[in-house]
Amino acid sequence: MVQYIARRLLLAIPLLFGLSILAFAYxxxxxxxxxxxxxxxxxxxxxxxxxxxxxxxxxPWYQQYTSxxxxxxxxxxxxxxxxxxxxxDILIDRIPATLELALGGLLVGLLIxxxxxxxxxxxxxxxxxxxxxxxxxxGLATPGFWLGTLLMLLLALQLGWxxxxxxxPFDVDPVQNLRLLVLPSxxxxxxxxxxxxxxxxxxVVETGGEPSxxxxxxxxxxxxxxxxxxxxxxxxxxxxxxxxxxxxxLLAGSIIVEELFNWPGMGRxxxxxxxxxxxxxxxxxxxxxxxxxxxxxxxxxxxxGLLDPRVRLT
Amino acid sequence: MSAVAVxxxxxxxxxxxxxxxxxxxxxxxxILALFMLVGPLISGYDPxxxxxxxxxxxxSAQHWxxxxxxxxxxxxxxxxxxxxxxxxxxxxxxxxxxxxxxLGLLTGYLGxxxxxxxxxxxxxxxxxxxLLVAIGIVGLFGPSFSTTLLALGLAFWPxxxxxxxxxxxxxxxxxYTDAARVIGAGxxxxxxxxxxxxxxxxxxxxxxxxxxxxxxxxxxxxxxxLGVQPPDPSWGALLAQSRGFVLSHPWIGVIAGVPILLVVLxxxxxxxxxxxxxxxxxxST
Numbered sequence: 274m275v276q277y278i279a280r281r282l283l284l285a286i287p288l289l290f291g292l293s294i295l296a297f298a299y300x301x302x303x304x305x306x307x308x309x310x311x312x313x314x315x316x317x318x319x320x321x322x323x324x325x326x327x328x329x330x331x332x333p334w335y336q337q338y339t340s341x342x343x344x345x346x347x348x349x350x351x352x353x354x355x356x357x358x359x360x361x362d363i364l365i366d367r368i369p370a371t372l373e374l375a376l377g378g379l380l381v382g383l384l385i386x387x388x389x390x391x392x393x394x395x396x397x398x399x400x401x402x403x404x405x406x407x408x409x410x411x412g413l414a415t416p417g418f419w420l421g422t423l424l425m426l427l428l429a430l431q432l433g434w435x436x437x438x439x440x441x442p443f444d445v446d447p448v449q450n451l452r453l454l455v456l457p458s459x460x461x462x463x464x465x466x467x468x469x470x471x472x473x474x475x476x477v478v479e480t481g482g483e484p485s486x487x488x489x490x491x492x493x494x495x496x497x498x499x500x501x502x503x504x505x506x507x508x509x510x511x512x513x514x515x516x517x518x519x520x521x522x523l524l525a526g527s528i529i530v531e532e533l534f535n536w537p538g539m540g541r542x543x544x545x546x547x548x549x550x551x552x553x554x555x556x557x558x559x560x561x562x563x564x565x566x567x568x569x570x571x572x573x574x575x576x577x578g579l580l581d582p583r584v585r586l587t
Numbered sequence: 588m589s590a591v592a593v594x595x596x597x598x599x600x601x602x603x604x605x606x607x608x609x610x611x612x613x614x615x616x617x618i619l620a621l622f623m624l625v626g627p628l629i630s631g632y633d634p635x636x637x638x639x640x641x642x643x644x645x646x647s648a649q650h651w652x653x654x655x656x657x658x659x660x661x662x663x664x665x666x667x668x669x670x671x672x673x674x675x676x677x678x679x680x681x682x683x684x685x686x687x688x689x690l691g692l693l694t695g696y697l698g699x700x701x702x703x704x705x706x707x708x709x710x711x712x713x714x715x716x717x718l719l720v721a722i723g724i725v726g727l728f729g730p731s732f733s734t735t736l737l738a739l740g741l742a743f744w745p746x747x748x749x750x751x752x753x754x755x756x757x758x759x760x761x762x763y764t765d766a767a768r769v770i771g772a773g774x775x776x777x778x779x780x781x782x783x784x785x786x787x788x789x790x791x792x793x794x795x796x797x798x799x800x801x802x803x804x805x806x807x808x809x810x811x812x813l814g815v816q817p818p819d820p821s822w823g824a825l826l827a828q829s830r831g832f833v834l835s836h837p838w839i840g841v842i843a844g845v846p847i848l849l850v851v852l853x854x855x856x857x858x859x860x861x862x863x864x865x866x867x868x869x870x871s872t
Contacts, residue, residue, distance in 0.1 A: 288707075411848075413851070414803075414855055418806075418807070418826065425833075437834070525718035528811070547722055547726040548730075555723055
């Protein structure tokens with residue numbers, strides 16, 4: 274087991290290395306020059322030269338890379354071109370809101386998708402399967418932000434059940450924080466639910482033919498019990514890995530959902546960073562999203578190994 | 588691996604579901620194509636012509652879907668915007684295919700260090716959300732019609748390349764490719780005559796699936812204000828525009844999403860139909 278975990282961790286290293294190269298290269302391939310991007314086109318040439326020197330842009334690229342990487346590892350992600358504040362400070366303020374939204378969205382998504390996928394896969398070809406598969410097809414075609422707009426119009430403006438948008442930190446007003454969380458996480462959850470339902474259904478269909486399932490049925494267990502105890506238990510390891518892969522969808526979805534509901538997370542920095550050409554910010558966001566994805570997937574593979582001894586052998 | 592039994596499967600397989608699917612998918616895409624191509628001609632409006640007398644008009648005999656904040660005809664803008672969105676989506680998928688198919692064929696067939704190197708790059712792209720890759724590329728070149736196309740194409744190719752590669756690995760060592768090798772066919776000939784025909788169903792299905800994603804992501808970029816720029820319409824740009832007054836005039840935001848939903852639904856249904864017909868082993872079980 275230790276060996277298995279160590280191997281998973283080792284496999285993540287080249288990926289993290291590649292990610293750092295990509296993020297580093299990103300700022301270097303901007304058309305023009307980072308200093309001009311920072312100071313504007315009509316800036317004093319002497320000032321430009323001094324800043325170039327200060328930022329180490331005259332050194333060879335591999336030296337620039339190593340010193341940049343050294344900074345990143347110690348938590349220094351550079352200064353935002355716009356606000357002149359350290360990027361890491363801005364990000365740390367934003368991470369809790371994004372995490373809260375992502376967890377809320379994942380929870381909603383799983384609560385819808387796992388039962389639906391389990392039921393559809395278990396009653397494959399039946400009427401319920403057709404209805405759920407049809408709903409999945411429509412769900413996959415629905416743009417998330419449009420769905421969010423409809424939910425906002427219906428639940429907040431028409432019915433007045435929920436506040437339409439905004440954010441209050443949990444430690445300031447827990448109740449209002451949760452009320453504000455409902456619409457964004459419902460939107461995000463509904464957006465990822467079709468993917469999750471499809472994955473669950475496939476996993477269930479694949480395990481449905483296992484001898485242990487037939488055995489449980491032969492024992493006379495009710496279908497519901499077979500589904501919940503045997504089928505879900507066998508599919509769980511592959512399901513965890515599949516869910517981890519949808520973290521990409523979850524993060525991409527949060528960029529849009531945060532924008533729609535004025536939710537002050539990392540996602541809102543993405544659009545703002547691009548329209549303001551704040552390259553250190555975009556670079557840091559690429560790194561952070563990439564690292565989150567890699568870490569979540571390593572954890573999922575380790576969990577899979579814990580739950581399913583066969584995986585450890587391969 | 589998936590395409591060996593193609594010939595057998597075009598005649599076999601469940602026919603029950605296919606019947607309605609092809610009609611529904613075809614009807615959706617046909618009506619929307621008609622709307623985009625002919626709509627602006629019969630409405631008689633210029634999509635960018637403003638009419639400040641008729642701001643925020645509801646649907647009427649003059650303006651079938653009403654007007655926006657500058658009095659522009661929404662029916663016309665949605666039709667013309669649909670053309671933009673579809674052009675971007677088709678272009679992006681063409682670009683992604685042009686990169687991914689040769690790369691996937693090459694890495695899958697050759698294996699070795701080329702395969703290893705390219706697939707590690709692909710892994711890297713998997714770690715960053717597609718939308719973020721696209722946004723990053725928009726950040727480099729500034730938002731526009733052509734940047735959106737480029738950004739989506741470059742964001743999509745890794746997924747496609749990995750798929751093509753693993754499919755190639757599946758047929759590379761099958762008996763009939765071995766047979767071609769035995770009679771002295773070179774790698775180029777084997778790829779062209781043995782492997783590509785076997786992969787064709789998968790390629791057709793995947794290009795269709797990708798097209799649906801491209802439409803959704805164009806809308807996503809547009810919604811963030813990073814797609815086609817005003818005053819030109821696209822479905823994404825219309826949604827972005829509607830955000831400014833979604834609370835006071837929700838109508839525009841509500842109808843702007845409908846054609847996206849219908850087109851992607853039509854594309855996905857057609858992808859299912861194609862999968863059932865061409866690629867039965869990859870068909871949803």
